[in-house]
Amino acid sequence: MTLKPLSIRLGSLIFCYLSAFSIQAQDKSTISADISEIDILPEICVRNKRNSQCQFKLDVNLHLNSKMDVCMVIKELRIRHCLTQVEHARFQRMLTINEDVKIDIINRDNNEVLYSSMLHLAEFKPIALRPRRNFGWIL
Amino acid sequence: MKYAVFLSIIIASLLSAPASLAKNNSEQALVKPGTFDFRLTAGIGGIENPLKQRDNISSPLLPEFSYYGDKFYVENLVLGYSLYESENWLIDAYGYFNNDGYFFADSTSEKLVSIAGITQNTWRASKVAINFQEIERDLSYLGGVNISHIGPWLRTNFSMAKDVTSVHHGEEISLTFTKPLQWRSLTATIQTGATYKSSKINDYYYQLTDTENTILLRQISVGDTISPWVNLNLRYHFNPNWSLGLSLKKTWLDSKMKSSVLLDKTRYHTGFVGVSYRY
Known part of the structure; x- marks a missing residue:
């Protein structure tokens, strides 16, 4: 009996994640020939509705x-973080966002x-579940 | 006095119930709006008929279905509309079939039974036959309000309903305590409660009409009654679809019901055991 609500919740979470990921995948990021490799994590931030x-x-x-x-x-966050004469650069920073933001190198x-x-900023919307009445057959 | 105690218990139970919700138990009882559930159980079971010379009502199949919308819901023959719904409290307008009418479902057979000597309230000795099995009563549908409180240990239901089909114009008040339990794949629900029925219900279903009372039995009005009951549901889940279920309920009819000439016993069982498939 617990399986169904759990699966619904997991399903909604996965759906939410995949939707956001799909949006991310549609973005055509521009990449210069000067860059050999770049990793940006995370790709999305999921917030609770509350x-x-x-x-x-x-x-x-x-x-x-x-x-x-x-x-x-x-x-959007008025952040400009520069490094001088580097071949390998690493930027790490705590961010708080309430909308999609664009990251430029x-x-x-x-x-x-x-x-x-x-x-992208994604929002987790749990499905509002209702309590079952469980009247059964009133006999 | 009896009813004052009954109402006191109802009010006390609703007010004293703890406010927090047992997350684990409530998880079992949550449903996604727009969900339709259907479960068919094959096995053996039915309703023991407390009426005189009536066959028990049995069936090898027990279908159960439910649908929950955003506010509206259906559970078998219960229709409801949520007026207020929070984590702990549910208030619904709802309707259901009064169960007394089910006992008259087999009124076609032709057995004739002598009532001589079997009732104490006959005012004259008689060996004239009354065909009990031809006595018919209509089903009635009751509409009212159901209030549920979901506590950490117990779920409490209190409902008041009135006949909306103009069959007997009677009222029912029910109080139910439900304790859900789970141990691995086994779920259990223990319920106990009591049902108040107004004299209009009892007199309609459990008294002979003037036409039926061919031998002029002296009848005493049954009056208002309170009948307690207990119910046990066990279900072992093999997987999300298949399960083995047992349901057993015992009802003790109010002792006032002994004055009814239609009744053979004042306690009866309902139950079903079988294998279920959930769609």
């Missing part, structure tokens, strides 16, 4: 083909956008 904000630790791991000055810019020297990606 919470207006979503807090998470952003971890950007960037490998460049050559040393340069790079910055991570999140305009730019070349500080010429403001060229090396990489751009959206970080």
